[in-house]
Every structure is written in structure tokens, then in C-alpha cells.
Amino acid sequence: MEEFLAGEFQKLQRGLVATPKSREDLEAFAKSNQGSMDILLMQMAIQFGYKIALENVQEELQRDVV
Numbered sequence: 001m002e003e004f005l006a007g008e009f010q011k012l013q014r015g016l017v018a019t020p021k022s023r024e025d026l027e028a029f030a031k032s033n034q035g036s037m038d039i040l041l042m043q044m045a046i047q048f049g050y051k052i053a054l055e056n057v058q059e060e061l062q063r064d065v066v
Helices: 002-014 023-033 038-065
Strands: none
Touching: 002 038, 023 038
């Protein structure tokens, strides 16, 4: 499972569209683009949501190990 998670996180870093590191980064991009590049913003939001989901799974797995 750890290998799977590491691979998924790596995919998020290597994609054509940057995955925001935080919600603040995503919001800053949304504010600065003023409605242009909405498809890019949408993809960033999808990837950020996936990142959050992976982090939640990772945290649960670490709790089960301890």
C-alpha cells in the first residue's frame, strides 16, 4: 500500500497540470486568473481533491500501524 501511495503522489507531481500544495495555493490561482483558464483550474481542483484523499488514506494506515 505504501508503494501505491508513493506512486500516486509522484504522479501528481509529474503531471502537465501542477497539483496545488495547499488550498490557499488553489484559491490564489483561482483569484489571479479572473475566469480565464477555467479548465486548468478545474483540473487543479480535481488533483488537489485526490491529493487530500490520498493523504487521508495514508494517515489512516499510519494510525493502524501504531
